Amino acid sequence: MTGFEPFFQYLSGVEQFNAVLSPLKQAVEAVWQPRLNGNIPKFMAVVDRHNFASQGEVQLHQPVISFHAIDLPADDATSNLRTDLKALMPWRKGPFQINDVVIDSEWRCDMKWARLENALDFTNKHVIDIGSGNGYYALRCIGAGAASVTAIDPSVLSVAQFQYLNRFFNRQDVTVLPLALEDVPYKAPAWDVAISMGVLYHRKSPFEHLESIREKLVPGGELILETLVVEGDINSVLVPENRYAMMNNVYFLPSVALLESWLRKAGFESIEVVSVSTTERDEQRLTEWKAGTSLDDYLDPNDPTKTIEGHPIPTRAILYAKKPDADKRLPRYQL
Numbered sequence: 001m002t003g004f005e006p007f008f009q010y011l012s013g014v015e016q017f018n019a020v021l022s023p024l025k026q027a028v029e030a031v032w033q034p035r036l037n038g039n040i041p042k043f044m045a046v047v048d049r050h051n052f053a054s055q056g057e058v059q060l061h062q063p064v065i066s067f068h069a070i071d072l073p074a075d076d077a078t079s080n081l082r083t084d085l086k087a088l089m090p091w092r093k094g095p096f097q098i099n100d101v102v103i104d105s106e107w108r109c110d111m112k113w114a115r116l117e118n119a120l121d122f123t124n125k126h127v128i129d130i131g132s133g134n135g136y137y138a139l140r141c142i143g144a145g146a147a148s149v150t151a152i153d154p155s156v157l158s159v160a161q162f163q164y165l166n167r168f169f170n171r172q173d174v175t176v177l178p179l180a181l182e183d184v185p186y187k188a189p190a191w192d193v194a195i196s197m198g199v200l201y202h203r204k205s206p207f208e209h210l211e212s213i214r215e216k217l218v219p220g221g222e223l224i225l226e227t228l229v230v231e232g233d234i235n236s237v238l239v240p241e242n243r244y245a246m247m248n249n250v251y252f253l254p255s256v257a258l259l260e261s262w263l264r265k266a267g268f269e270s271i272e273v274v275s276v277s278t279t280e281r282d283e284q285r286l287t288e289w290k291a292g293t294s295l296d297d298y299l300d301p302n303d304p305t306k307t308i309e310g311h312p313i314p315t316r317a318i319l320y321a322k323k324p325d326a327d328k329r330l331p332r333y334q335l
């Protein structure tokens with residue numbers, strides 16, 4: 001638990017987390033068991049390899065999240081740093097920079113952040129980032145003034161990458177917890193803002209996902225939802241029978257109109273479409289920090305409008321929505 005303790009300590013001073021803190025800690029204790037998951041000791045050994053005590057300048061509000069030590073470290077320290085960071089590959093989310101080492105991740109997350117950052121005011125908000133990856137967006141939320149970010153992701157590598165980076169950033173108001181949304185206490189209305197990006201299309205039940213998010217928000221809480229969409233009207237949805245862009249765990253790709261309707265049915269209001277954009281090759285690509293395959297390999301080389309399976313190419317929508325204020329009753333058909 002040690003890596004998560006400073007964050008829990010930080011939340012313990014915030015009244016709106018009084019009820020949720022203890023079950024949240026128990027949920028982490030239940031899954032963070034090195035003897036049950038070999039990835040925990042494997043990746044945490046890298047995190048624990050060095051004890052970086054250097055002071056430096058942290059930038060959380062620039063496209064490249066960075067740390068620059070005041071005293072430039074010796075060459076062998078830089079070489080150890082690069083070796084450690086490489087041992088934590090693949091780096092899907094970023095970019096980050098620690099001293100001279102630039103982690104040019106597979107995804108240029110700064111491009112998605114630029115599309116959503118003006119959708120709401122993060123100042124003094126307590127945020128939950130569901131399916132956060134290594135915490136790139138969570139750190140950008142802090143850079144935008146959030147009071148805290150509870151980032152959750154069941155991937156041990158994501159947790160380890162965050163913890164390694166946070167040895168430099170040294171933030172107590174943000175962490176990546178090794179949890180799926182289903183692990184978080186169900187009715188826990190503690191957060192002012194929820195972010196769910198790149199998760200809904202992986203869920204077999206989109207309504208359970210949306211309802212579960214609503215239950216995490218305080219009355220009047222805000223949601224940023226990003227997911228894959230297709231063209232069409234309120235009755236259009238693609239459910240790929242097999243793979244979609246090589247992913248074998250994709251379920252529902254609605255049209256934007258249907259996604260808005262799902263949000264209303266799930267009990268959200270004030271719905272706005274923030275952006276709709278096709279993922280380009282400069283946003284998701286192979287780099288030295290992500291080996292194997294990337295977007296280029298998932299698209300039809302002969303037809304730029306199709307994935308390799310013949311589906312429409314990945315297009316992502318970002319929507320903003322609000323949980324109603326406490327005194328509003330939900331219409332009966334809602335969840």
Ligand SMILES: C[S@@+](CC[C@H](N)C(=O)[O-])C[C@H]1O[C@@H](n2cnc3c(N)ncnc32)[C@H](O)[C@@H]1O
Pocket residue numbers: 093107109130131132133152153154155158179180181182196197198199202
């Ligand atoms: C496509 S990535 C999106 C990452 C990031 N939110 C983004 O937009 O770039 C989906 C992430 O969701 C995580 N994930 C999968 N199932 C989840 C669940 N049930 N609850 C929370 N996160 C989940 C995965 O481990 C993965 O890191």
